[in-house]
Amino acid sequence: AQSVTQPDIHITVSEGASLELRCNYSYGATPYLFWYVQSPGQGLQLLLKYFSGDTLVQGIKGFEAEFKRSQSSFNLRKPSVHWSDAAEYFCAVFNQAGTALIFGKGTTLSVSS
Amino acid sequence: DAGITQSPRHKVTETGTPVTLRCHQTENHRYMYWYRQDPGHGLRLIHYSYGVKDTDKGEVSDGYSVSRSKTEDFLLTLESATSSQTSVYFCAISESGGTGSHYGYTFGSGTRLTVV
Numbered sequence: 001a002q003s004v005t006q007p008d009i010h011i012t013v014s015e016g017a018s019l020e021l022r023c024n025y026s027y028g029a030t031p032y033l034f035w036y037v038q039s040p041g042q043g044l045q046l047l048l049k050y051f052s053g054d055t056l057v058q059g060i061k062g063f064e065a066e067f068k069r070s071q072s073s074f075n076l077r078k079p080s081v082h083w084s085d086a087a088e089y090f091c092a093v094f095n096q097a098g099t100a101l102i103f104g105k106g107t108t109l110s111v112s113s
Numbered sequence: 114d115a116g117i118t119q120s121p122r123h124k125v126t127e128t129g130t131p132v133t134l135r136c137h138q139t140e141n142h143r144y145m146y147w148y149r150q151d152p153g154h155g156l157r158l159i160h161y162s163y164g165v166k167d168t169d170k171g172e173v174s175d176g177y178s179v180s181r182s183k184t185e186d187f188l189l190t191l192e193s194a195t196s197s198q199t200s201v202y203f204c205a206i207s208e209s210g211g212t213g214s215h216y217g218y219t220f221g222s223g224t225r226l227t228v229v
Contacts, residue, residue: 043220044156044201060171090155099163100146100171101218105155 002027002095004104008088012110021076021107023091033074034101037066044090050074054112061085086111116140119204119221126228132191134224138205140185143189144207146218147171150201156203162187194209194228203223 003026012111013019032051036044048059055067065076075093091104117138123163126132136145144163148156158171160179168179176192176198191198205218 026156036217036220043222044205044218046217049217061192099169100158100160100161101147105153 002031002102004093004102005092006089006091006107008107009105010108010110012021012112014112015038015083016080018074019078019081019085019109021089021091021109023074023076023104024070024072025074025091025093027093027096030069032094033065033067033076035059035063035074035076036090036092036103037061038088038090038106047076047089062068078110081109081111083111083113117204117206117219117221119202119224121224122222124226124227126194126226128195129193132194132226132228134189134202134204134220134226136187136189137143138187138206139204140208140219141184141209142219143184143205144209145181145206146205147177147187147189148203148221149173149198150203151200159189159202191226195228196228199226199228201209204229 005024007022034049035047037047038044046051047063048057050057058064063078067074088106088108090106092101095102116177120135145209146161147159150156160167162181182228202224204221207218
């Protein structure tokens with residue numbers, strides 16, 4: 001069965017420092033991968049997605065992610081973190097039937113000044 | 114989020130009572146989903162709908178039922194609420210289903226349900 005693992009439950013990064021959030025997936029074929037962000041008390045917002053083609057995808061708010069098939073990973077990166085980036089981040093993949101998204105358990109990002 | 118609203122936003126109910134949560138969309142999207150979010154579990158799919166009167170179960174459907182009599186409304190009912198159903202419930206919509214959903218899902222703002 002498809003699954004998504006986000007190894008880091010909580011990460012703290014200094015403002016202005018770079019960020020990398022890890023995501024590993026289990027999927028037989030080419031996966032459809034997503035990153036979502038959730039600010040406190042809010043719903044989820046799509047940051048970026050990967051379906052095929054260029055393995056480096058750009059998203060909103062200066063985020064990017066790289067698909068690495070050999071490592072079954074889709075890590076999210078940002079070169080310089082802002083305090084407003086503090087939120088919970090979810091990686092997701094479509095299930096094998098293609099009927100719904102499966103989410104990881106999330107990584108909470110804290111930004112220190 | 115624009116085009117999708119959930120009601121109520123907060124609800125406290127007693128164990129054993131039925132509860133209905135509503136998701137309303139103005140986007141005319143065919144696909145609608147109910148997820149629950151719990152600390153340490155991320156989001157888990159409860160039920161989804163791929164059209165009027167067409168629904169299917171997700172991974173945590175026990176104790177829940179859904180109905181979709183109109184494109185714009187997707188109702189989630191807890192038939193007899195239990196404390197384990199205390200959670201934040203999110204509705205999502207999608208223009209296309211499954212891997213055709215190139216734009217991902219649009220999520221509502223959530224309903225915080227407490228069962229006492």
